[in-house]
Amino acid sequence: MAGKEMEVVKGVDLARYMGRWYEIAAFPSRFQPKDGTNTRATYTLNEDGTVHVLNETWSGGKRGYIEGTAYRADPKSDEAKLKVKFYVPPFLPIIPVVGDYWVMYLDDDYQYALIGQPSRKYLWILCRQNHLDEEIYKQLVEKAKGEGYDVTKLNKTTHTDPPPETEDASADSKGIWWIKSILGR
Template structure:
């Protein structure tokens, strides 16, 4: 669920500004279908994942109807494996698409109780990829079941991100096998 406080403001206007609309969840998330391993193929950079150079993944496992075990892994810049385990608590039982994610030892994310900081804002009909963010669009993650992503797929992702109110130039591709070979703004792919 790859989420923490953001370093870049990707929203059209900050909270409290006239015209600001928080990121909306999809109408209904099938949590059973959402479980499993996802590859991060693009993201708004976050302080907690700057050490991840490539192969970033999230594995979600339902622990009970209201909680999901979150295990994030990646390969660091010096080639080592990095992982962290946390919890995602469903805050919205109507859609199941708004959660609070917490990780022990991560500033601002240590408290397992808290406001929504993970919103599934888009999911493909076949659950092959999703766009996840927070209410203020300071974070954004493109998650895919496959690590592969063609230029056409990145153009589709860019269109979805922009339709959700994100600046696609603030979303960077994440190197994955068969996907992006390097890091570049989504607006240039």
């Protein structure tokens, strides 16, 4: 299966895709805290057409986050293949690390999405709410399976209701946990 080109959504309206997305499930990463909860991503469109990325998670009551930039892998293509660039470490922008962000499925209302990478080592199910209908979840898992992903590795992300407010959180100064997880390295 790994040799087969992954199916990717075409014609994504980036402006509609902006905003907050909650991680419903993802492949675990040794760089992400095992007890990470309320994991989410917030995307903001920049004037130059790139996207500001803010990834957050809570671990031990502290907020960890990393920021980066996403941009179309090929500006001439209407395929939803993005590159995401983070600086390592986040507070010392010296070494840029770039990873793939391919939108494999997105519903017509831009309410839930399946994100993968050509390596198939990383997978995310995202939703505008911090919970997703079980039937839809199963359909997205089946779609990923059909694209050659080992879906047994999917872990559901724990969320609290209501979600934590960013401003209330004490910061996690380490901030490194997201980098490798999102980049598939």
